[in-house]
Amino acid sequence: xxxxxxxxxxxxxxxxxxxxxxxxxxxxxxxxxxxxxxxxxxxxxxxxxxxxxxxxxxxxxxxxxxxxxxxxxxxxxxxxxxxxxxxxxxxxxxxxxxxxxxxxxxxxxxxxxxxxxxxxxxxxxxxxxxxxxxxxxxxxxxxxxxxxx
Amino acid sequence: xxxxxxxxxxxxxxxxxxxxxxxxxxxxxxxxxxxxxxxxxxxxxxxxxxxxxxxxxxxxxxxxxxxxxxxxxxxxxxxxxxxxxxxxxxxxxxxxxxxxxxxxxxxxxxxxxxxxxxxxxxxxxxxxxxxxxxxxxxxxxxxxxxxxxxxxxxxxxxxxxxxxxxxxxxxxxxxxxxxxx
Numbered sequence: 001x002x003x004x005x006x007x008x009x010x011x012x013x014x015x016x017x018x019x020x021x022x023x024x025x026x027x028x029x030x031x032x033x034x035x036x037x038x039x040x041x042x043x044x045x046x047x048x049x050x051x052x053x054x055x056x057x058x059x060x061x062x063x064x065x066x067x068x069x070x071x072x073x074x075x076x077x078x079x080x081x082x083x084x085x086x087x088x089x090x091x092x093x094x095x096x097x098x099x100x101x102x103x104x105x106x107x108x109x110x111x112x113x114x115x116x117x118x119x120x121x122x123x124x125x126x127x128x129x130x131x132x133x134x135x136x137x138x139x140x141x142x143x144x145x146x147x148x149x
Numbered sequence: 150x151x152x153x154x155x156x157x158x159x160x161x162x163x164x165x166x167x168x169x170x171x172x173x174x175x176x177x178x179x180x181x182x183x184x185x186x187x188x189x190x191x192x193x194x195x196x197x198x199x200x201x202x203x204x205x206x207x208x209x210x211x212x213x214x215x216x217x218x219x220x221x222x223x224x225x226x227x228x229x230x231x232x233x234x235x236x237x238x239x240x241x242x243x244x245x246x247x248x249x250x251x252x253x254x255x256x257x258x259x260x261x262x263x264x265x266x267x268x269x270x271x272x273x274x275x276x277x278x279x280x281x282x283x284x285x286x287x288x289x290x291x292x293x294x295x296x297x298x299x300x301x302x303x304x305x306x307x308x309x310x311x312x313x314x315x316x317x318x319x320x321x322x323x324x325x326x327x328x329x330x
Contacts, residue, residue, distance in 0.1 A: 001211060011181045019326060022188040026215040088188070115208045116328075121320075124179075138320070139300060139311030144209050144330040147320060 001029035012120025016148040031092040036104040042067040195293040221273035225255035229279040
């Protein structure tokens, strides 16, 4: 059994990982922590910050800094979860790809390798309404999808 | 938990005392607290079924077999509104025919799926009733720790509409983890 856990850096995706670890522990399953980093996010934040702070000339620098932080942040979360898997004797590895979240998630989830996909119900913007990505994915992901709150 | 302490120390190394407490409180929906950083315990699982579902895929059984100690409840809900509509438009006889057919199909499906669970060493409780396919599941879910739903629960699905709107409504309203298959 192989479980794919979608990690977007939110609290909800970390809770999703806890559910996956709990199943993997009982089923001796392997967990893949999977995250997609979208460069356009860094670009959008850099643009908005530069416009407001009147430092449009430094936009490229901002973008690189934000991009670097995004990668560092998701890696840190994954390393913490890997450590937890290790503590719980669960076989776990991580995979970070660059691209558009929906496309990359579908490619990975529907690769035929996974018995279960686990994700958080909400995204990084907190507990507002159910994540729009989830709405897009729930119908088209082939393996069973666990949505965690 | 050691891991949680190290995470907090790293993220909050420059923040102490009241400020730390306030940040934890105000940003609770973004930060996993120590109480939440535990492996979840699932004691009760609700599995709604209806006429749009014919089977549960083997991947779901494999996943659910991780919760063998939990209580499993299979519930088949017959749309009460459809029953009343048939009664009002086509008469009592037609509605009775609908009821009998739905009850017999429902029991057949419940028993068939219960047998699959029994092969895993799980003896589920079975329920069949007339009700509202979304509202009743949302209410029932409050007494369970996990919900397992087919993408087709409550309505037929197609290539262009691969998820039933009833499922989407339920997923938006319940507060427990949901497995959609």
